[in-house]
Amino acid sequence: MEKTEAHWVASMTSIAQHKDQKAFAEVFRHFAPRVKAFLIKSGADYALAEECMQDVMATLWHKAHLYDPSRASVATWIFTIARNRKIDLLRRYARPEPEDLPWGPEDAPDQVDAIALQQESTKLVDAVRKLPQKQRDLIERAYFGDLTHNEIAAETGLPLGTIKSRIRLALERLRHAMN
Template identity: 65%
Template sequence: MKTWIEEIHLIRDARDRAAFARLFAHFAPRVKGFLIKSGAEPSVAEDCAQDVMVSVWRKAHQFDASRASVATWIFTIARNRRIDLLRRDRRPEPEDLGWGPEPDLPQEAELELQQESEQLGKALAALPAKQRELIEKAYFGDLSHREIADMTGLPLGTIKSRIRLALEKLRHAMD
C-alpha cells in the first residue's frame, strides 16, 4: 500500500487517476463529515467536499510534506472553503437590498463624504502597487481572498497579509 504522500506525488507528477480515486475514496467522506460537524447542511457539505477534492487534484503540486501531512493539507483546504462559503452566505442577496433612489444627504454631509472619498483615493494611490491591486480586487472586484490567491497564484497567507497591511495604512491615512 502506498502512503498518502506517494499518492499525492503520483497525482502531481503523472495525473494518476487511480491514485486520485484512492485518495478521494478515503478523504471525501471524512471531509464531508468534518463539514457537517462544523455546521454545514449535508448537501452543502457534499458539494464543498467535492470542491475540496477537485482542489486537491488541481493543486497537488502545491503540497509540501515538510509543512503538513496530506490529511492536514486536505482538511485545511476544507476549512478554508467552509470559511469562504460562510462569508458568501453572509452577503445580502439583491432582493434584500433597498431599491430606489437613496434620500438626499444634507449638503454638509455630502461635502464631508466627498472629502473623505478624495482622501481615500489619495491614500489608495499612496499604497505600494502590490497592496493596492489586492485591495482593489477584494473590495472593488468583490473577490474573496481565496479567489484572489487562485487568480494571482500567490499563497493565501500572502494575500491576507498584504491586505491587512494595506488596510492598516488606509486606516492611518484616514485618521
Template identity: 70%
Template sequence: MELTRNRGGKISTGRKRVTEVQETLATQGEWVAHVRRIRDAQDQSAFAELFRHFAPRVKAFLIRSGSDAAMAEECAQEVMATLWHKAHLFDPARASVATWVFTIARNKRIDYLRKQRRPEPEDLYWGPEAEPEQADVISLQQETEQLRSALKVLPKAQRELIEKAYFGDLSHREIAAETGLPLGTIKSRIRLALDRLRHAMK
C-alpha cells in the same frame, strides 16, 4: 502498557488506538506518494484512493462544523478537485496530506460563509489531530511493533478472534455468526488472549 477495548471496538494503548497509530505511521507515506503521483502523472487510481478515504471524512467534518448535508457534499467535492488540480502545491515538509486536505476544507467553508454573508464561526471545529511530536511517533512505532510481535505468538484460535474483535470491529455475536463458535467460547478465548497481550506489553 494498559490494553483496553474502547467504544469503537479497538485495542487502546492509553494514548491512541493501535489502529490509529498504525494508520498514521503506515499511510502518511502512502498518501504523500499518491499526491506525488497525481502531481507528476495525473494518476487517476491514486486520486480515486485519496477520494475514497478523504471525501467522506471531509463531508463529516463539515457537517460537524454546522454545514447542511448538501453544502458539505458540494464542498467535499470541491476540496478533492482542489487536491487534483493543485497537487503541486503540497509540501510534505510542512504538513501531512490529512492536514493539508482539512485546511483546504476549512478554507472552502469560510469562503462559502463569506459568499452567503453569514457570520464566520469563531471556533470552527478542526478536523485532524495535531501532528505528533517525533519522540511520540518513535514511541508509538515501538509500541505498535511490540503489539504486532505479541499478536504473532498468540495461539492461532485466539489471534484470529482478537483480529476479528479489535481490528475487524466485530461484536462477539457477529463473530459467533461468522465462525459458528459458541458465544462463551469466543468470550473465553478473547479474555485469555487479552491476558497474554497485557503480560507481553508490560
C-alpha cells in the same frame, strides 16, 4: 488496514506528476467522507457539505503540485483546503491566506525532512486518539468552530499541555524543514 502517511504522500506525488486517477480515487475514498463529516459538523447541511467536499477534492487535484510533504501531512493540507472552502461558502468571503514562502529549485522538499514530519504527524494523531473522549471532543469542537479557545484551555487542562508538547516537537521538525 490503515494506510500510512508515507502511502498518502506517494499518492499525492503520483497525482501531481502523473495525473494518476487511480491514486486520486483512493485518496478520494479515504478523505472525502472525512471532509464531508468535518463540514457537516461545522454546520453545513448534507447538500452543501457534498458540494463543498467535491470542491475541496477537485482543488486537491489541481493543487497537488503545490503540496510540500516537509511542511504538512496530507490530512493537514486537506484540512486547510476544507477550512478555507468552508469559510468561502458559509461566511461568503475569501479567507486571507499567508504569502507563500519564496520558492526555487534549491527549495525542493527534502526527503529526510518530509519523513521526519510524517513521523511527528503520526505521533500527533496517536496523541489525539489517546486523549480521554471528553477532551478529544473539546479539541474537535474547537476545530469545527463552536467553542472558544479559552474555554478549551479551561476545560482540558493537562491533556492540552500534552498536545502542546506534541505540537512543539512537530514545530521543531517544521522549523528544521524551513531552514
